[in-house]
Amino acid sequence: MPDVSSPTTSSNPSTAPLPPGMILGPDGKPCKICTAFRHWKPPKDSSKSRKQTQSASVGATSAVMSALAFGQNVAQTPVEVDTRPDNCPPDVEVLGRATWTFLHTTAAYYPEKPTPTQRANMLMLLKSLPVLYPCSHCASHLGENMKTSPPDVSSRYGLSRWLCLQHNEVNERLGKKKFDCAIEKLDERWKDGPSDGSCD
Ligand SMILES: Cc1cc2nc3c(=O)[nH]c(=O)nc-3n(C[C@H](O)[C@H](O)[C@H](O)COP(=O)(O)OP(=O)(O)OC[C@H]3O[C@@H](n4cnc5c(N)ncnc54)[C@H](O)[C@@H]3O)c2cc1C
Incomplete structure (x- = not known):
């Protein structure tokens, strides 16, 4: 399956290289839900663009990663911030x-000792992702990983850690920093908030 790191794929029906970051779906056509919006639209003339450019921002991290992945000079790469209205499709x-927010939060509140029914339902939820997740190449990677690393639904700790490792696999593939999968760090991020009270 194609990935952002390899924008041209053998399933590309034309011989022309795809724009960086553009992903093809299983039908060989550009896949909108597999592609970041900033890669979907052709670059605009910056003087006419209604997008803001910033040298650094929270939302800019992945654009910088992309620039690095495609060998662009990050210092000179204007970073596009998605300023579309909140009601646009994802x-x-x-x-x-x-999805990560839902999964990690659900894991954080999963029982320490789940009943057989709770385990079965969690397993069904996770196993449905490679089948139903709309981003096809994301789903395909997850499905492959789940073959060698089946979901651990035995406890809150096991599930939280398993999800963290899955998320880190994606982070690594996208050139992002790995998250510390210690349960204290996961609970701080997804359940308790930091001890300085800044999220209370
Ligand atoms: C199952 C799945 C597969 C995906 N596969 C792909 C793919 O193949 N290609 C692609 O381009 N995108 C993929 N994505 C999307 C990608 O993972 C990111 O969600 C997206 O790039 C936005 O990244 P982000 O930097 O905003 O933070 P995200 O990666 O979405 O993370 C959100 C927050 O989670 C926390 N976090 C980060 N890592 C961890 C961790 N390991 N454990 C716990 N918390 C963590 C951080 O606080 C972070 O801010 C996938 C998403 C899912 C759910």
Whole structure:
């Protein structure tokens, strides 16, 4: 399956290289939900663009990663910030953030000793992702990983850690920093908030 790191794929029906970051779906056509919005639209003339450019911002991290991946000079690469209205359909990044938020939070509140029914339901939820997740290449990678590393639904700790490792696999593939999978760090991020009270 294609990935952002290899924008041209053998399933590309034309011989022309795809724009960087553009992902093809299983039908060989550009896949909107597999592609970050900033890669979907052709670059605009910056003087006419309604996008803001920033040298650094929270939302800019992945654009910088992309610039690095495609050998661009980060210092000179204007970073596009997605300023679309909140009610626009998700791209691969918005969908990813929402899905990870749901999964990690659900794991953080999963029982220490789940009943057989709770385990079975969690397993069903996770096993449905490679089948139903709309970003096809994301789903395909997850499905492959789940063959060698089946979901650990035995406890809150096991599930939280398993999800963290899966997320780190994606982080690594996208050139992002790995998260510390210690349960204290996961609980701080997804359940308790930092001890300085800044999220209370
Ligand atoms: C199952 C799945 C597969 C995906 N596969 C791909 C893919 O193949 N290609 C692609 O381009 N995108 C993929 N994505 C989307 C990608 O993972 C990101 O969600 C997206 O790039 C937005 O990244 P982000 O930097 O905003 O933060 P995200 O990676 O979405 O992370 C959100 C927050 O989670 C926390 N976090 C980060 N890592 C961990 C961790 N290991 N454990 C716990 N918490 C953590 C951080 O606080 C972070 O801010 C996938 C998403 C999912 C759910």
